[in-house]
Amino acid sequence: MLKTTEDNLINILKRFDVPGNAAKIYLFLLKNGPASAYKVSKESGVNSAVVYREIERLKTKNLIYQLGSKKKRFEAINGEGLLKHLKKKNQDDEIILENSLNDLLENSSSLISMKLTEYSDLIDEILKDLENAKKEILIRGWSEEIDQFYQVLKEKDKDGLILHVLSFNPQKRKIGNSYSYNIDAGTIKENWKRGLAISIDKNIVIVGNKIGKDPIQGLLTNDPLIVECIRDQILLDIALFKSRSS
Secondary structure, eight states: OHHHHHHHHHHHHHTTTOOHHHHHHHHHHHHHOSBOHHHHHHHHOOOHHHHHHHHHHHHHTTSEEEEOSSSOEEEEOOHHHHHHHHHTTOGGGHHHHHHHHHHHOSOOOOOOSEEEOSHHHHHHHHHHHHHTOOSEEEEEEOHHHHGGGHHHHHHHHHTTOEEEEEESSOOSSOOSEEEEOOOOGGGSOTTOOEEEEEEETTTEEEEEEEETSSSOEEEEEOOHHHHHHHHHHHHHHHHHHHHHHO
């Protein structure tokens, strides 16, 4: 039964320019969860050179996502995500696809974009995306992180970008439109961890939680719903700060 289920999925994926090996890689990640390209090659039986090539194909088709930027791993979109992706292209395969996915998986978690579980990855990704900013940067966080972005923010401020920075604790170096609650982090209980939210050009957001703990919780996404939600939250916090300070 499982072999028939997998064959059904592979045949459907082939029709959308996802050939056999790419389909096998996708199904391996779907069943086994996040894995490195090395692990995929070792355990799926697909040649390593083919694995790296087909992973890029799957990424461009938004069927898998990259986790991290240094120690790269890859995660497949879950069954619900695959259904939405393929229903747009071929309604005739809907029943086969739904039945096959139900047989293959009962529960899975979805990934919107890139998960970041290492602090260095979080900072590297933020710096890279800040450098690519064209119109607007909104930041809500703590000076420990904000100060690391100072040089690139300074250049963006010179370029005339809209720049708002809301810091919970005193900022070491202010840049753009800066606001601070001036909280003394030492007054917060010992197990507290820092958070961070950044919106760039209304197109991408990067959020971090439990910063200072290993692993951290981080996410980079361009999902429009999440982007709008996080951006609105930062703007609301700035507006509330201004109203309280006036």
